[in-house]
Amino acid sequence: MLYICAGSVLAITLTMVVAMTQSSWLSIKEFGLGFLVGQVWDPVKGEFGALPFIWGTIASSVLALIIAVPLSVAVAIFLVEQAPRSLARPLGFLVELLAAIPSVVYGLWAIFVLAPLLRIYVQPFLQSLFGWLPLFQGTATGIGLLTGGVVLAIMITPIITAVTRDVLEAVPVTQREASLALGATRWETTKIVLSNASSGIAGAVILGLGRAIGETMAVTMVIGNRPQISASLFDPAYSIASVIANEFTEATGDLYISALTEMGLILFIVTFVVTGLAKLLIMSVANRNLPQN
Amino acid sequence: MRYSLCVLLIGIILMTGCFSGRHSRGDSVKIQGAGSTFINPLMQKWVHEFGALEPSIRIDYQSIGSGGAIKQIKERTIQYGATDIAMSDSDLASAPGELLHIPVILGAVVLTYNLESVTQTLRFSPETIADIFLGKITRWDDERIKADNPEVALPPVELTVVHRSDGSGTSAVFTNYLSKVSSEWKEKVGEGTSPAFPVGLGGKGNEGVTGQVKQTPNTIGYVELAYAVKNKLPVAEIKNRSGNFVSPNFATVTSAAAESVNTAPEDLRFTITDAEGANAYPISSYVFVLIYKDQPERRLGAALVDFLAWGLNEGQRHAQPLYYAPLPPEMVRRSTAKIAQVNFQGESLLGRSREGN
Numbered sequence: 084m085l086y087i088c089a090g091s092v093l094a095i096t097l098t099m100v101v102a103m104t105q106s107s108w109l110s111i112k113e114f115g116l117g118f119l120v121g122q123v124w125d126p127v128k129g130e131f132g133a134l135p136f137i138w139g140t141i142a143s144s145v146l147a148l149i150i151a152v153p154l155s156v157a158v159a160i161f162l163v164e165q166a167p168r169s170l171a172r173p174l175g176f177l178v179e180l181l182a183a184i185p186s187v188v189y190g191l192w193a194i195f196v197l198a199p200l201l202r203i204y205v206q207p208f209l210q211s212l213f214g215w216l217p218l219f220q221g222t223a224t225g226i227g228l229l230t231g232g233v234v235l236a237i238m239i240t241p242i243i244t245a246v247t248r249d250v251l252e253a254v255p256v257t258q259r260e261a262s263l264a265l266g267a268t269r270w271e272t273t274k275i276v277l278s279n280a281s282s283g284i285a286g287a288v289i290l291g292l293g294r295a296i297g298e299t300m301a302v303t304m305v306i307g308n309r310p311q312i313s314a315s316l317f318d319p320a321y322s323i324a325s326v327i328a329n330e331f332t333e334a335t336g337d338l339y340i341s342a343l344t345e346m347g348l349i350l351f352i353v354t355f356v357v358t359g360l361a362k363l364l365i366m367s368v369a370n371r372n373l374p375q376n
Numbered sequence: 377m378r379y380s381l382c383v384l385l386i387g388i389i390l391m392t393g394c395f396s397g398r399h400s401r402g403d404s405v406k407i408q409g410a411g412s413t414f415i416n417p418l419m420q421k422w423v424h425e426f427g428a429l430e431p432s433i434r435i436d437y438q439s440i441g442s443g444g445a446i447k448q449i450k451e452r453t454i455q456y457g458a459t460d461i462a463m464s465d466s467d468l469a470s471a472p473g474e475l476l477h478i479p480v481i482l483g484a485v486v487l488t489y490n491l492e493s494v495t496q497t498l499r500f501s502p503e504t505i506a507d508i509f510l511g512k513i514t515r516w517d518d519e520r521i522k523a524d525n526p527e528v529a530l531p532p533v534e535l536t537v538v539h540r541s542d543g544s545g546t547s548a549v550f551t552n553y554l555s556k557v558s559s560e561w562k563e564k565v566g567e568g569t570s571p572a573f574p575v576g577l578g579g580k581g582n583e584g585v586t587g588q589v590k591q592t593p594n595t596i597g598y599v600e601l602a603y604a605v606k607n608k609l610p611v612a613e614i615k616n617r618s619g620n621f622v623s624p625n626f627a628t629v630t631s632a633a634a635e636s637v638n639t640a641p642e643d644l645r646f647t648i649t650d651a652e653g654a655n656a657y658p659i660s661s662y663v664f665v666l667i668y669k670d671q672p673e674r675r676l677g678a679a680l681v682d683f684l685a686w687g688l689n690e691g692q693r694h695a696q697p698l699y700y701a702p703l704p705p706e707m708v709r710r711s712t713a714k715i716a717q718v719n720f721q722g723e724s725l726l727g728r729s730r731e732g733n
Contacts, residue, residue: 127570333545
């Protein structure tokens, strides 16, 4: 019985891959590997390339992780190790509440609150400090890769926090007591707890990464939806999930639909590769750290 | 316990059987339509009003987009579709039967902008619009914009273009217009539901474009007329073929359609952007209903034809309250004549739905 359940997951994944490959066959045949490196996306002329979308998806997700991981881990440490119970409970509840907000609500909030905030305060500030870096050049419109990354970070923070908190709570109290008894400070004890929980935290990060890569609505609303690869975080970009959501309903013509389906297939592969790489990276780091403790 | 559950289940099955039996014995006809999101509010109104008149005809309309309508009608999963743009020759050729295009209502695309210091209505000539969306005009105080607005003090700031990022009939109508007025646009970008805009930010849906225009200073974008009117957005006047600057409203949109009624091709697959006429608003368009000329079922076909004929005549009065422009009377006549061609085995179905009931 359990084998059947486990097998069904595999079967669903396989049928999805097969079905998507089948319906994107026309585009695969037409463009071949060139699809992956093509930089033009022009449905009117029938030219399709996926590179700007792959770039946008990975860049926005990585940006989100850079912001969200330190924040989430810090919040989780505070909730478990530092905060008094009277504060930890309502805060923990709030974090869970944030995770339940639908992404379209995040998207609307991002357009009407986050984007103006970034345009008026954050972007000019970054430009005045680091304006010489290509990363922060261009017109600050409040819409673009940076905004997409920030809204993603806000969306995945609750997930990473909630899972990290549960992982930290699972570390036996005896460990903390033993560490304190040996004369370690509270902060040193937290470090020991963290290193014991590292594989669990890695899982939390990968969960967040998975959501960031596949997130559609909120990103679509603020990323600017322009298929280009630009060094500046202020410039508009585009993600794979967004282009599918944007164009699939109105797509006509077999090649166009086929190209959009192939984007879905690529998203599948990108998710697979990126989470795989993240797992490898984190495992190697964790393995190196463990013996020292 | 288990026994009573079984009894309950059998009871439910029997009851649903009874109800569905009653349905199949009844006289109701169910029609499935889908397509354009633009026409959705009006279509739902029509479905509701017509349902009150003819309770035996049940119509369901899903706003899945014009592209969806073309896909679904070709697969015959819906009985009628609605689209903002006429089907291409290749799409028509690959359909399993002869499809008719029936213009049912008018819409328009308008330019909206966010310029804090400017209170007057801005004016644009076609070449200027093309140059803005091609990325050749990058500042508000550009000479070409100034030339159309001599009495307006335009601020010396950068201009940001906002366009639709999702595939949409609105983009198709807008780029169809630009292709007509600018050969450079036609060559570089062309027309379609998801054109590759050379510059600008992409907003999802009318609400996405509006949100970005409202939130970002010094932007310009395009949205549907109905959406702009409802949300009280500033709307630009556009120079038409006669050289007049015209603001979009029901009268100017209907007048854009009126000029071309008699010159329209027989299959009614045509656009009315850049129309003739002193008072014509140049970015106007029809919404078409797609329907098979040869209907596979007599009663269903007759009900469908009845519904469309009602929409073209009585239904037009519901247009203005919902911010659509009604068809000119001449077009109502031509569309109705088109519907009269819909037949079941050679017999026209117009006005036949009440027979045999």
